[in-house]
Amino acid sequence: MSTDIPEGKEAAVRLADSDFAIDRRDHDARSAIAxxxxxxxxxxxxxxxxxxxLVSLVVLFTALRPDTFLSKGNIANLFTQALPITIxxxxxxxxxxxxxxxxxxxVASGVSAAVMAKLIADSGQPWYVAVITAVAIGIVIGTGIxxxxxxxxxxxxxxxxxLFLGLQGLTLRLIGDGGTxxxxxxxxxxxxxxxxxxWAGWTLAGICAxxxxxxxxxxxxxxxxxxxxxxxxxxxxxxxxxxxxxxLAGTYLLSxxxxxxxxxTLAGIPWGVPxxxxxxxxxxxxLARTPYGRHVYAVGGNAEAARRAGINVTRIRxxxxxxxxxxxxxxGIVAASRLNSVTPDSGGGNTLLYxxxxxxxxxxxxFGGRGKARDAVFGGLVIxxxxxxxxLLGTKAYLNFLITGAVLLLAASIDALARRRRSxxxx
Amino acid sequence: xxxxxDPVLALTGLNKSFGPVHVLHDVDFTLRQGEVMALVxxxxxxxxxxxxxxxxxxxxxSGTIEFEGRPVQIxxxxxxxxxxxEVVYQDLALxxxxxxxQNMFLGRERRNGLVLDEDSMEEAAxxxxxxxxxxxxxxxxxxxxxxxxxxxxxxxxxxxxLWESKVVILDEPTAALGVQQTRxxxxxxxxxxxxxxxxxxxSHNMNDVFEVADRITALYLGRVAAVVxxxxxxxxxxxxxxxxxxxxxxxxxxxxxxxxx
Numbered sequence: 001m002s003t004d005i006p007e008g009k010e011a012a013v014r015l016a017d018s019d020f021a022i023d024r025r026d027h028d029a030r031s032a033i034a035x036x037x038x039x040x041x042x043x044x045x046x047x048x049x050x051x052x053x054l055v056s057l058v059v060l061f062t063a064l065r066p067d068t069f070l071s072k073g074n075i076a077n078l079f080t081q082a083l084p085i086t087i088x089x090x091x092x093x094x095x096x097x098x099x100x101x102x103x104x105x106x107v108a109s110g111v112s113a114a115v116m117a118k119l120i121a122d123s124g125q126p127w128y129v130a131v132i133t134a135v136a137i138g139i140v141i142g143t144g145i146x147x148x149x150x151x152x153x154x155x156x157x158x159x160x161x162x163l164f165l166g167l168q169g170l171t172l173r174l175i176g177d178g179g180t181x182x183x184x185x186x187x188x189x190x191x192x193x194x195x196x197x198x199w200a201g202w203t204l205a206g207i208c209a210x211x212x213x214x215x216x217x218x219x220x221x222x223x224x225x226x227x228x229x230x231x232x233x234x235x236x237x238x239x240x241x242x243x244x245x246x247x248l249a250g251t252y253l254l255s256x257x258x259x260x261x262x263x264x265t266l267a268g269i270p271w272g273v274p275x276x277x278x279x280x281x282x283x284x285x286x287l288a289r290t291p292y293g294r295h296v297y298a299v300g301g302n303a304e305a306a307r308r309a310g311i312n313v314t315r316i317r318x319x320x321x322x323x324x325x326x327x328x329x330x331x332g333i334v335a336a337s338r339l340n341s342v343t344p345d346s347g348g349g350n351t352l353l354y355x356x357x358x359x360x361x362x363x364x365x366x367f368g369g370r371g372k373a374r375d376a377v378f379g380g381l382v383i384x385x386x387x388x389x390x391x392l393l394g395t396k397a398y399l400n401f402l403i404t405g406a407v408l409l410l411a412a413s414i415d416a417l418a419r420r421r422r423s424x425x426x427x
Numbered sequence: 428x429x430x431x432x433d434p435v436l437a438l439t440g441l442n443k444s445f446g447p448v449h450v451l452h453d454v455d456f457t458l459r460q461g462e463v464m465a466l467v468x469x470x471x472x473x474x475x476x477x478x479x480x481x482x483x484x485x486x487x488x489s490g491t492i493e494f495e496g497r498p499v500q501i502x503x504x505x506x507x508x509x510x511x512x513e514v515v516y517q518d519l520a521l522x523x524x525x526x527x528x529q530n531m532f533l534g535r536e537r538r539n540g541l542v543l544d545e546d547s548m549e550e551a552a553x554x555x556x557x558x559x560x561x562x563x564x565x566x567x568x569x570x571x572x573x574x575x576x577x578x579x580x581x582x583x584x585x586x587x588x589l590w591e592s593k594v595v596i597l598d599e600p601t602a603a604l605g606v607q608q609t610r611x612x613x614x615x616x617x618x619x620x621x622x623x624x625x626x627x628x629x630s631h632n633m634n635d636v637f638e639v640a641d642r643i644t645a646l647y648l649g650r651v652a653a654v655v656x657x658x659x660x661x662x663x664x665x666x667x668x669x670x671x672x673x674x675x676x677x678x679x680x681x682x683x684x685x686x687x688x
Contacts, residue, residue, distance in 0.1 A: 042573070228549045229568040289542045294525075298533055301522030308520045309534025310505065369524035422572055 029234040043421030049414050050362045050378035057382060061389035068392050072258035076270060078381070078388050079254070080192045083272040084109070084335035086380030088355035089362070090276075090283055090373055091327025094320040096359055097287075097300040099368025100149065100156040102324045103352060104141070104163035109332030110347025111167050112138045114174045116333055117181040117342040120188070127187045131333060138329025139322050141167070146318030156321075164352075172344045181342045191275065192338035195268030198255045204274060205251040209244035216240050272334055276377065279327070283373035296320065300368035331355075350404065357408040358383045365415050383407075431461030434493075435625040436481070436512065436594050441490035443476055450476045452650045454490070458594055458625040463616060465636040465657075466629045468646030469669050474629050477646070478596055481627075482514045483507040495593075512594040513587035517602060519579055521586075523572040527564060528552040530571055531586040555589045559618050563611060577608025584615055588624065595619055596627035601635055613639050633662050647672035652679050 040048060061069040068074060088105055095102045116134035119125040125133075145163060149156045175181055183189060196204070216236050223230035251269060259266035287293035298306040299316045307313050328347075335351075336342045360366060361382050362375025386407060390400050436458045443451040451473050458464050468474050479485045481492075483501040492499055494510050501507050507514070521530050528545075531552045537544040552567050563578055571579060580600050587595045597616065601609040617639050620626045630636050636643060637657060645652040645668035652672045655665075660677070667674035 044570075222546060226546050226550065228546055229566060291536045291538060291543060294529065294533075294536060294543060297524055298522045298529075301524035302520065304518075305520035305522050305530075305533065308504070308516075310508070311534050369522070 029232045032232050032235050041421075043418040043424075045363060045414070045418050047363050047372075047374065047378055049411070050375070050382060053361060053382050054378065054385070057385045057389065061385065061392070065389070065392045069389060072253070072256050073260065074388070074392070075253050076195075076258055078384050079273055080270050080338055081388055082380045082384035083192060083270075083276060084331045084338065084351075085354050085358050085383050086276055086376050087279060087327055087331035087334060088351070089358035089376035089380055090279055091324040091331070092355055092359050093283070093364050093371050093373060093376055094287075094296065095156070095324045096356075096364045096366060097296050097368060097371050098317060098320055099300055099366075100317070100320070101160065101356070101366075102145065102156065102321060103160040104145065104167055105160075105324050105328040105355065106347045106349075106352030107164055107167040107171065108138055108141045108325045108347070109328040109335065109351065110171045110342070110345070111141070111174070111332075112329035113332030113336040113342045113346055114171050114181065116188075117183050117336060118174060120183070120185050121181050127185045130185075131188075134333060135326055135329045138325040138327075138332075142322035142325030142328075143318065145325065146321035149321065150314045150317035168344075168348055171346065171348075175342065175344045177344070179344065183336045183340050183342065188333065188337050189340060190337075191272045191334055192270060193340075195254075195266070195270055196274070198268050201251050201255055201269040204269075205247045208277065209240075209247045212243050213240035272337070275330075275334070279330075280373055280377060287373060292316075292319075297369060300370075350401075353408060354383050354387075354404070355380075357404070357411060360408070360415055361411040365419065366412060367415070367419055379411075431459075431623075433460050434458070435460050435495055437493040438477075438481070439491050439493070441477070441480065441492075442488045443473075443480055443485060444488055450649050451480070454646070454649070454651050455654075456644055456651070457654075458596075458627050459642075460593070460625050461620055461623055462641040463620045463626040463628055463639050465640035465643045466627055466646065467631075467633075467636060467643060467665060467669055471648075472646040472669075473649040474646055475598070478514060478598060478627070478629065481507065481512060481596065508590070510594075511590070511592045512596070513590060513592040514596045515580075515583045515587050515598065515600065517598045519583040521571045521579055521583060524570065526570050527567045527574075527582050530582060531555070531589050533586075535590070551589065552585075555585050558622060559585055559588060559615055561585060561615070575608065577604050577611055580604065580608070580612050581615060584612070584619065588619060588622070592624065594625045594627070596629070598629045599631065600628070601630065601632060609635070633665060636665070637662065645669055645678075647679060650679060653677045 040046075058070075088109060092102060092105055112134040115137050116130040119130040119133060120127060141163070145156070145159055148154050148159045195201075216239065220230055220233060220236045222228075254269045254273075255267050257265050257267045287296065295306065295311045295316055298309065298311060299313050303313055306316075332347055335346065339346075358379030359371065359376055360379065362371075362377070362379030364371030364375045364379075383404075386404060387400075390403060395403070434457045438454065438456040441451055441454040441456070442449070454473070454477060456464075456466070456477060466474055466477070476485060480487050481501065483503045483506050486502070492501060499506075499510060501510070501512075522533065525533070528549050532548045537548050537551075549567060556564065556567065561581055563581060564574070571582065574582065584595070584597065584600065600612050600616065604612060613635060616626060616628060620641075628636070628640060640657050642654060642656055643660070643665060644654045645665060647668065650672070652668045653674075655677065664674040664677060668678050672679045
């Protein structure tokens with residue numbers, strides 16, 4: 001590598017120091033905040049709208065239903081309600097990153113869940129065989145979509161709209177008109193209905209908080225010692241502390257006894273939450289730290305540039321649909337666990353729109369190239385709070401549709417306006 | 428070790444047709460180490476086709492390509508990149524949503540096992556920018572979306588220089604730029620040659636050509652009208668070579684020039 005001549009390196013770094021008078025490597029907290037504010041103003045909103053939405057919705061529903069909304073039981077309910085939406089949205093983030101859409105992810109989750117439930121109930125297979133088969137079916141569906149979109153070059157909107165209809169037929173065929181397949185397997189049911197022991201919850205939360213801080217600090221030290229662009233230490237510490245507080249506070253809330261009767265105890269983190277945690281860490285790692293993730297962003301940002309850089313664009317396109325449908329299958333399993341059954345309309349209706357809404361509210365752009373795995377978590381919580389809060393308010397069904405539609409439209413408008421802002425600021 | 432002025436890439440007798448249209452006629456084209464060779468010609472003269480043949484995008488019909496004295500076949504863009512030929516196209520091919528370092532290493536990321544080696548990529552990117560004395564970017568971790576046209580061009584050129592590239596070909600690098608940004612990019616083109624690259628510069632702008640080029644190849648309707656040293660010709664002569672294929676003693680014989688039409 002011509003740039004790697006060892007003796008040239010020192011000189012180059014010195015040269016860089018003199019020549020990059022405006023290349024700021026060291027930020028103090030103030031310049032970093034100014035920088036962040038500048039980015040927000042030029043349309044890099046990140047998770048800001050989702051967090052603002054989260055806070056204002058909690059305040060709103062607490063004010064409207066002070067006794068029920070923030071009750072211990074309802075908080076746990078909120079989390080389990082958010083689980084399937086979040087998992088579905090996390091898979092969709094990959095598709096949205098390419099500027100594509102998967103309208104069939106919801107019904108793909110229904111098909112996968114139906115297959116799983118049938119395998120357990122009718123064929124007596126153990127839960128793991130059923131789960132693996134369900135996820136495999138999801139991935140097969142995704143491969144089909146990906147092939148039609150990337151190789152045959154049909155717009156993803158049309159392919160997945162066709163599958164949205166077709167897969168509902170498949171679920172109906174599997175389960176039968178008006179039928180219901182019960183889900184009674186202990187492991188599957190536990191996902192959304194059973195909780196971790198309280199001590200295990202605390203341990204896990206502690207490990208996650210400490211691990212996050214350790215990773216952040218290690219990166220900061222490495223960047224400082226190699227004179228790379230690093231964030232100010234105040235910010236790193238503040239961020240680690242925030243994550244720790246959120247994790248521990250959540251664990252505390254979920255560890256309170258929320259049983260309605262004093263004779264039983266019901267406490268602990270629902271098992272689905274650590275599942276989402278694992279998926280979140282895995283997706284964040286893949287997107288931010290691996291060449292594959294980098295290539296997904298590149299294809300979403302400029303497919304032609306990616307192609308010329310030697311990236312196999314077709315393969316990336318197929319792979320994101322595989323991931324989305326695979327995640328849809330997991331989401332379908334969690335949803336089946338929550339409802340203890342699979343029906344022909346599992347995953348139909350507004351499931352998919354909720355998930356797309358979650359990803360977009362969280363900050364993933366519909367235009368491709370921008371988004372993170374964590375968006376699904378923020379957005380999933382926002383959607384769950386709306387669904388849950390409206391339920392508590394006892395609003396009429398027609399209002400629920402109107403309000404949820406309006407929220408989705410609002411998120412998409414923020415996305416579009418931020419994008420315009422970015423291109424205007426394309427300084 | 429090759430020295431300045433030695434041919435790095437030499438094309439001889441290159442022919443290329445698209446169906447019945449004979450686009451390149453026996454074209455000879457040489458890029459030398461440490462020199463900027465301008466490639467000028469009217470629209471449709473075959474400039475882009477010639478570049479795409481070098482980049483491996485179009486296969487050639489006949490003719491030989493020598494790289495550092497060895498005959499080579501360029502069967503595709505990968506072959507060209509492996510030889511050390513980098514082409515910066517007019518549309519730059521940068522991903523807006525990635526930062527400068529990520530763009531410079533796009534498709535050729537350094538890895539540390541399974542994960543990206545961000546640290547060493549950032550160091551190498553900064554060194555390359557320093558070597559080319561780029562002072563216009565605020566941070567190498569800035570997103571490309573926030574850069575001006577001139578800065579984007581700078582990043583695209585630096586990207587080409589980052590690799591062990593020996594030949595860098597620039598397609599109209601100043602076409603969309605203002606006065607000051609043009610200045611910066613031309614300085615960069617010059618430094619690219621001064622740091623030992625063989626540089627090819629396609630341009631419509633005579634001022635740019637006369638400012639940075641060492642030699643000029645004029646194409647006229649798919650033929651090389653003349654290869655001249657910049658110091659030995661005037662603006663007017665080059666313009667005549669472009670528009671008529673000949674200028675005084677220079678250029679194609681009158682009969683050839685006429686029959687090409």
